[in-house]
Amino acid sequence: MKHLTEEQIQAFLDGSSDQDSKSLALHLYFCPDCRRTYEEYQKLYMGLAKAEIPDLPASFAEKVMSRIDSVNPEPEKTSLWIPVFALANIAAGLAAIIYFIDFSFLSDFSAFFGQEGSHLRIIIGKIGGYMDMMGVDLGFVFMVGLAILAIGAIDILLRIAKKKPVTFVV
């Protein structure tokens, strides 16, 4: 009976043997020399699977993340903040103009600038009229706009204090 080579035994254990695994198993069953070699390899394989390498420290991921942040700052996120911030500004500004300003002075403008001045008065007057029709409280719009404006300003100040880029991230 021809003995198995070590290469055949390793391939059998790896599950990569080209030969019929049943005939190899049969040989190992009846041949004590080959079985001994097989058992030694079997034990070696088990030992190799347990020969662990020291782990990296628990803080490893944190260190990598901080290096990534310093090498490549997080790309600016364009969130809902920018359009919300812009719309709040426009709304608050318009509300303030319509709510607080006496437009009678525009008649002087119309006298001075002619038709253009009276057109501006008509447009602003119409916007105010539509807001009234829709039941929009211009004072409320102004206050909400002002509040969003204040939150945005605080956000910017906090980011400057933390030396982070201003990104308007929610």
Next chain:
Amino acid sequence: MEKDIELVKRVLAGESKAFREIISGYQRLVNHIVYRMVPNERDREDICQDVFVRVYQNLSRFRGESRLSTWIGRIAANRCIDFLQARKLNIAPNPIEDSDSLADESRATPETASAHQNLAEILKREIDNIPHPYRTVLTLYHLDDLSYEEIGSVLDMPEGTVKSYLFRARKKLRERLSSRYSIEELMI
């Protein structure tokens, strides 16, 4: 593979939590490659960090043509080669026979080579005494469960060479163990 691509997409969309998942999923593999390829213990952690920084910077190039593990493994192996070349350390693989004299010096005396020794502990010492390409291949196969093909992709060597390195390394380890210990008495 789809899971890998999904994870990469999340990182590219700016989700830092997803990159933490990549680190926790692959730091073991990267550590194994660096540990086996770089002899300088002090530099190993920094190299592992460099690997993940490179992974982050090159993530948009990952096309899903290979598994993320082999793609990251390849970056780790390349970083190790860069390090070894920069330090002018030997990167050419020595034949396994060349390390025999080293191994002889480190062999335990008959007193210390007592029965009922922990096989894994003995193997840790013995693996350190075989040349680097052999021990890297052994670790990737037996600890990281990479296939011949995957190891070949990571270490840029043909599958046949991977098989040959594995065979010779295990043959040498078995010879060393059986010449010094009674295999039956070694505990796993």
